[in-house]
Structures are given as C-alpha cells and as structure tokens.
Amino acid sequence: MGLLRRLFNRERGHVSTVDAARIDEAVERILAIHPRLKLASHYRRRLKRPVAATLQYVDELIASLPATLEANAAAWSSNPCLRAFFATPDDIARAFGRSEAVRAFFEQNPAALDVYGTLGMALNERHVLGVAMEGDTVRHDVVQTTLSFSDHRVRICGRAESELREELVRRLIDQMALEGLSRLATDRAERLARGRELMQERVALLHQQGTGIRAVVGGDGATPEELTRVQAQIAENAESLAALRVPTETIELDLKGVCEVLSNPSEHVYVKTRHIRIDMMNVIQKANVQGAREIEFHFARIPGPRPETRAFALVRFSRADLPPGGLNIDAAMRAL
Numbered sequence: 001m002g003l004l005r006r007l008f009n010r011e012r013g014h015v016s017t018v019d020a021a022r023i024d025e026a027v028e029r030i031l032a033i034h035p036r037l038k039l040a041s042h043y044r045r046r047l048k049r050p051v052a053a054t055l056q057y058v059d060e061l062i063a064s065l066p067a068t069l070e071a072n073a074a075a076w077s078s079n080p081c082l083r084a085f086f087a088t089p090d091d092i093a094r095a096f097g098r099s100e101a102v103r104a105f106f107e108q109n110p111a112a113l114d115v116y117g118t119l120g121m122a123l124n125e126r127h128v129l130g131v132a133m134e135g136d137t138v139r140h141d142v143v144q145t146t147l148s149f150s151d152h153r154v155r156i157c158g159r160a161e162s163e164l165r166e167e168l169v170r171r172l173i174d175q176m177a178l179e180g181l182s183r184l185a186t187d188r189a190e191r192l193a194r195g196r197e198l199m200q201e202r203v204a205l206l207h208q209q210g211t212g213i214r215a216v217v218g219g220d221g222a223t224p225e226e227l228t229r230v231q232a233q234i235a236e237n238a239e240s241l242a243a244l245r246v247p248t249e250t251i252e253l254d255l256k257g258v259c260e261v262l263s264n265p266s267e268h269v270y271v272k273t274r275h276i277r278i279d280m281m282n283v284i285q286k287a288n289v290q291g292a293r294e295i296e297f298h299f300a301r302i303p304g305p306r307p308e309t310r311a312f313a314l315v316r317f318s319r320a321d322l323p324p325g326g327l328n329i330d331a332a333m334r335a336l
C-alpha cells in the first residue's frame with residue numbers, strides 16, 4: 001500500500017509525506033557533494049521530486065537483494081556461493097580480518113557479536129582448455145569458462161541487516177550525486193569549448209563585416225551580397241551564443257542537470273543480478289550437468305577515471321572468527 005501511495009502521489013506531482021524525512025536527508029547528501037546548488041533559486045523544492053524518484057528506485061533495488069550470507073568456515077562446504085567466492089574456508093576469516101572497517105566496527109561496538117557488511121570482489125572470467133565428460137567419453141581440450149573472485153574487500157558495515165541496507169541506500173544516493181556532478185563537468189566543458197568556437201567564429205565574421213578599425217581605414221572590401229550573408233551568419237552566431245546561457249545562469253543549469261539525472265535513476269545506477277551454475281572447480285556448466293550448483297550474486301559497474309565492474313554480496317561475520325590483530329593489509333596496500 002505504501003508503494004502505491006508513493007506512486008499515486010508522484011503522478012499527482014506531490015512528494016509523499018511518509019518519505020519526507022528521508023527525502024530531506026538525501027537532499028542534504030547531494031548538497032554536501034555539490035554545495036553550489038544552494039545558490040540556485042528554490043533548490044530544495046526543485047530537488048525533492050527527483051530525489052523521491054531516485055529513493056523509490058533505490059529502495060526497490062536494495063529490497064531485491066537476497067538475504068545476507070553466513071560468512072564462516074563452517075558454512076563454506078555447504079554454501080555454493082561461499083565456495084565460489086573463496087578458494088578455501090580459511091580465506092573467509094583472512095578477508096574479514098584485514099578489513100579496517102570490520103576491525104573498527106568491533107572496536108566501536110564492543111557488545112556486537114556479529115557484523116553485517118558488503119563483501120566486494122573483483123570478478124574474473126577466463127576461457128581455458130579443460131577435460132569434460134560427454135556420455136561415457138572423456139574429451140580433452142574442451143573450451144571452458146572459469147569464474148573466480150579476488151581482491152575481497154569489506155568497507156561498509158552495520159549492526160543489523162536493516163541498518164546495512166539503509167547505508168547502501170545512502171551510498172547509492174551519493175553515487176547518483178556523483179553521476180550528476182560528472183555530467184555537469186562534461187556538459188560545462190562542452191559548453192566552454194563550444195563557446196570558444198562560437199566566439200572565434202564571431203570574431204572572424206565581424207572582421208568580414210568590417211567591424212572595428214577596418215571600417216575606418218578600409219581594406220579588402222566585401223560586396224553587398226557578401227555583407228548580407230555575413231550579417232545573417234552573425235545573427236545566427238548570436239542566437240547560438242545566447243543558447244549557451246550566460247555565466248550567471250550556470251547554477252540554474254547545474255541544478256537542472258542534477259535533477260535530470262535523479263529523475264532517471266535506472267540510467268545511472270549499474271547494479272545487476274547474475275544466476276549461473278558452476279561445479280566444484282568454479283567452471284561454468286550447463287543446467288543438466290551433474291554436480292553443478294546454482295549461485296546468485298550481484299555486480300555493479302563503478303564509473304570514474306578508471307571504471308571497473310565488481311561483484312558483491314551481503315554477508316554476516318562473527319567477532320569470534322576474527323583473526324588476532326597484526327599487519328593491516330588494506331593500509332599496507334594503500335601505502336604502496
């Protein structure tokens with residue numbers, strides 16, 4: 001009923017009062033990333049509807065994620081996802097033990113027995129030659145696809161699954177704000193480049209028309225027909241420059257661009273689900289192959305200067321399984 005009410009209110013052009021506090025929080029996160037938007041007129045009111053659209057989309061996306069996995073050595077042998085993610089059961093504790101976020105969580109929450117977190121992983125698919133059975137015949141040099149996961153990272157933690165999912169919503173709101181900011185940077189660069197082109201064109205046309213000292217001292221005179229053509233080009237040039245907007249309207253254009261991104265979240269949030277069947281060696285198999293088990297995981301494309309795609313899963317890890325403190329591998333890796 002809540003979703004239907006939100007849809008009804010959105011169609012009528014209203015923002016649901018049920019989500020008002022969350023919308024306000026999301027607006028504040030966007031403004032923290034792009035504070036210049038505060039200079040636009042009525043910026044909060046104009047952001048609310050696009051933010052509501054993004055929140056609704058992100059809420060449904062996070063709700064579609066499966067329940068958390070029990071990440072421990074005992075579950076490794078029976079859970080095909082854990083077997084796919086980690087080569088050995090001991091790798092689970094090592095991955096969580098080197099996470100600064102996990103250790104900081106347990107230090108800040110001394111009564112917590114478990115931590116809920118997002119396990120991010122590099123996803124690697126390789127085509128290799130292997131051995132396969134076809135009926136009673138063993139075939140060699142069969143092209144196979146193997147799936148492996150590496151670079152395990154845990155950076156977002158929560159005391160409960162619901163808290164973790166709420167934090168994921170916030171992070172996706174931040175990502176939408178970054179997408180809007182990235183788009184503005186691109187648009188602004190294109191506008192500046194186009195502005196330079198138009199200004200250079202205008203200078204050349206005005207020279208042709210005889211503007212400036214040329215009208216005083218003469219030189220390379222133009223025919224009436226050429227002047228008429230040049231004047232028409234100058235007028236067209238002026239319209240193009242006007243369409244780029246003057247600098248005083250840049251903030252308004254920025255807000256409009258961010259609102260357009262927020263109004264179309266599915267075009268900017270790249271989270272997908274994958275279902276595949278793999279065997280004990282992480283070789284992708286057909287549905288009818290004996291011993292293969294289906295796994296489900298999600299992956300996201302991370303935009304930016306070095307875009308990449310990483311898999312992730314929601315997991316629960318016990319304090320009792322945390323290895324003793326020692327070298328912080330995550331910090332050491334960043335120092336390289």
